[in-house]
Amino acid sequence: MYKYDSWDQQMVDTRVEEFRDQTRRRLSGELPEEKFRPLRLMNGLYLQLHAYMLRVAVPYGTLNGAQMHALADIATKYDRGYGHFTTRQNIQYNWIKLEDAPDLLADLAKVEMHAIQTSGNCIRNISSDHFAGAARDELIDPRPYAELMRQWSSFHPEFSYLPRKFKIAVIASDTDRAAMRLHDIGIQIVKNAEGEIGAAFYVGGGMGRTPMIAPCINEFVPLDRLITYAEACLRVYNRYGRRDNKYKARIKILVHELGKDEYTRQVEDEYAHMLEQGVEPPFAELERIKTYFADPAFETGLSTEVDRSDPDFALWVDRNTHPHKADGYVSAVISLKPVGGIPGDASDEQIHLMADLATEYSFDELRVMHTQNIVLPHVKIADLPALFAKLDAAGLSTPNLDQIDDIIACPGLDYCSLANARSIPVAQKISERFAANGKGAELGQLKLKISGCINACGHHHAGHIGILGVDRKGTENYQLLLGGSEAEDTSLAKITGPGFDEDGIVGAVETVTDVYLAQRTDGERFLDTYRRIGMAPFKEALYD
Amino acid sequence: MTDASFTELVRLRDDEASDAPAVTVDSFADQSNAGAVRIEPGDDARLLLPHLDHVTRVEVNFPSFTDGRGYSAAQILREAGYTGEVRAVGDVAVDQLGYMRRCGFDAFQPEVPMNEADVEAAFTRWENVYQKTSDGRVPIWALRHGEADG
Known part of the structure; x- marks a missing residue:
């Protein structure tokens, strides 16, 4: 998975210090709440009924064991001992004190995490397929493209005061596990007739009060034009999206009111202009990012058989595992939907356990699903009985992926x-x-x-x-x-x-x-x- | 603790500030000797592009700091090669200065005077940037692939 270099680390560290300064000015009264509100939202801090909620970004839902342990520690140290996994593959904490928030963000930065742009009228955490890099049915791992877009969208100076929030998803399989067409921009990495890889752009989907399914506005954007095309989509929206009514301010309303063809024409004009501006990182940058997403060292020649004599285990395997691209492996889903439980909630102890299990059984990697469950993406089929036993002992073996109680x-x-x-x-x-x-x-x-x-x-x-x-x-x-x-x-x-x-x-x-x-x-x-x-x-x- | 000092106009330019009154984008087309023009959030900055060689100052008004259309307006002017002053006016505060400067603003005249130390911090805090914008700063992706920081 991706690893920060010194520049990435400096960016999140700087943000922590900036927010510490803003919080200091808020607490001293120098910065009034109405001016502070958009700033705290862009750092994931949202005022709920009883307290502040802080939403931590899990970019494209991928994290490692150390990061998962850090999320558990935050639940213990700053919250009431649990966290809540969200439909944007993030985690949020419901009982945060404003004065603690800068220290919490500093703790996150130590494990290459942040809460940047997890709320507010800006580009939100980029989501993706929770089986990315593991699924047998994918064309290519979509996460390098999502990471390229994460960096481009972080602290974007032109697009931080948009008409409304802006959500992007990137997938690379014909099976959509990320609700791609219900995003402001949905990107599917595709292969064209010539065998080249590119990106299909779907723009103007969303749920909310006026649900809409995004139309495809460009079936093939070359990969070395991904950022330029996204800039064009965003600039048209920033300039012409409605700001008179917050319920009509999402890009879906602009695309709907202009019509797909007129919106597309405006984007293509802006794209032609943006191509002159040199905003696209070189292809070498995408290649650099891709090296971090190389496959872990999968063993070969593994058995695909497992003893199914325990019916509880067999049912869990049938429901909660997904075919893997490497023979002898599966992706295993840890359900956070026990009968009578709160969907997506996990205790600090459970989060620590999931982190340990990732290290032991899944090349130290986990995913957050938009359905509020956790994935161990690369588990040896031979390890499933041992994994199941440990999950079962911790109340994490509910066999209900995509069942009626996986709510x-x-x-x-x-x-x-x-x-x-x-x-x-x-x-x-x-x-x-x-x-x-x-x-x-x-x-x-x-x-x-x-x-x-x-x-x-x-x-x-x-x-x-x-x-x-x-x-x-x-x-x-x-x-x-x-x-x-x-x-x-x-x-x-x-x-x-x-x-x-x-x-x-x-x-x-x-x-x-x-x-x-x-x-x-x-x-x-x-x-x-x-x-x-x-x-x-x-x-x-x-x-x- | 020393008293903070406050400033009503921050200018990052060496030329003398013009005090020409700014006219609206609509009226500017009819009186092209005006010299200064004021862009409101709903105005199309591209209407000014044919006239930029005799504009000394463009004011971009922010009636509310949460309305970000002015950021695109400034970018468009700079992308078209405009080198005159682009001044953010209205509901502008220190917490917006960094992004505004990245989009090509080089003067800031807020409704409420800003603390000079906070202004200084806003301009110096971010040592590096992720995007290429009209301020010409070298983005991190260029630094990674060998381009020197100018």
């Missing part, structure tokens, strides 16, 4: 000042219900996503089943949505009809899964059945 949930009204309704208790009740009634095991892949308000941090638009919490005359109410997908078959979920109360929504989820179980044909997922039979049978079961 994405935003922090909701338990933490967030924007929320209209609680998300976490609904997630807890749903996982408990399906564990108790035994139906969960029959359902197969079913992606359930919960947001506590219309801002859609819980990705409800992209859930096979989505739940949106709203405020109805002062009580929490939950709308049910069906048919969304964040994968390569991207689609936006549709609302079934009137909402439900907290217990009602749990029952409603069970009802729609009953319709699926009764109607499915062989091999159909919930989403496939919904697409085949449409909304009507589900509505009938829910409301008639």
Whole structure:
């Protein structure tokens, strides 16, 4: 994985000192809150209902054992002993004191980490495929391109006061595990007819109040023009994105209002101009970054067989491992979704353990998934029984990747000042219900996503089943949505009809899964059945 | 502790400041002898490009510091070869100076006077940069591949 050189280290160290100075001026009263707010947001510090939340960047979701240990130490030292992994492959801490934040950032800098641009109206942490560099189905490892973009986007002077936040994802597989087309810019590394590698740019996707699927505006940008093309996309947005209404300020609205063709024309004009400016790092820089992402020393001639006589182990292997490009290895998913738990939460002890397991079994590497789980990307199949035993002893062996209880949930009204309704208790009740009634095991892949308000941090638009919490005359109410997908078959979920109360929504989820179980044909997922039979049978079961 | 000193105008240029009143971008086209022009956030800086040889000062107004359109305006002027003064005016504070300078601003006239020590810190804190912009600083990627820091 990438390693800082002295320049990278100097940049994060300088940022720590800059933020220490800004915090000092804030605490002395010299800097008023309204001026400080955008500055602290660009350092990941967000004011929630009860305290500051600090969001730490995990660039493209990749980190090593020492970094993971440092994240655990921060949970112990500055928080209440746990951290929360997020849908941008980051981690956040919910109980941070402003006066501690500079020291916390200094601790992060010691392990080549930071909280730069994890909030605010700037270019956010670049996300990627959590199986990057490991997946059997990928064209090439997308992370060097993401790292090139991380450096370009960090402290970008022209694009730090954008109309709204800006999220970029980079993938390199036809299987989309990063919700690429629901980003402000989604980049897929592709191969053209001549066999050259380049980047397809999808611009103007997003969730939020007005969900949109990004159209492709350029099918092949040469790799030595990646930064120049991104500059052009951003400059058009910075100049012409709406600033009169924060709910219409994302780039998706600009692309929608101008139309894809006109936006593309403006970008191409700006791109032609930017090509004259020499903003692109030389190809040698990309090659330099690539050397850090060389494959670890995979052994050859390994067995692909493992003793499956323990049914719990066999189920975990079937559900929580993913095919690896090297024979004899898999990527293993550590679920942070135990029945009745808080999705994405991990204790300091669990984080330390995961760090140790990465060192012992996965070439010292971990990934954070946007679905709020952790991956050990390179595990020998022969090591799986030992790994499973250690995970099981720590309560980390829930076999539920992409199952109904592998729920994405935003922090909701338990933490967030924007929320209209609680998300976490609904997630807890749903996982408990399906564990108790035994139906969960029959359902197969079913992606359930919960947001506590219309801002859609819980990705409800992209859930096979989505739940949106709203405020109805002062009580929490939950709308049910069906048919969304964040994968390569991207689609936006549709609302079934009137909402439900907290217990009602749990029952409603069970009802729609009953319709699926009764109607499915062989091999159909919930989403496939919904697409085949449409909304009507589900509505009938829910409301008639 | 000594009293902090405050400044109302920071200029990083050696030439004398022009006191010509700035006109709007719209009216500038009709009175090209104006000398100074003021860009508002919604103005297209490219409209000025045919006239830059007789503009001595461009003011870029920031009614709110969170509206970043002025950064692109300054970049566009510098990319077109404009060498006159580009002055940030309005809701500008020390915490914006570094990025503004990177985008080609070379004068700063905030609504609220700035602490001179903070101004000095803002300009000297960042020894290196990741991007190539119109200030001509050599980015880290160029340093890595042999280009000397100018």
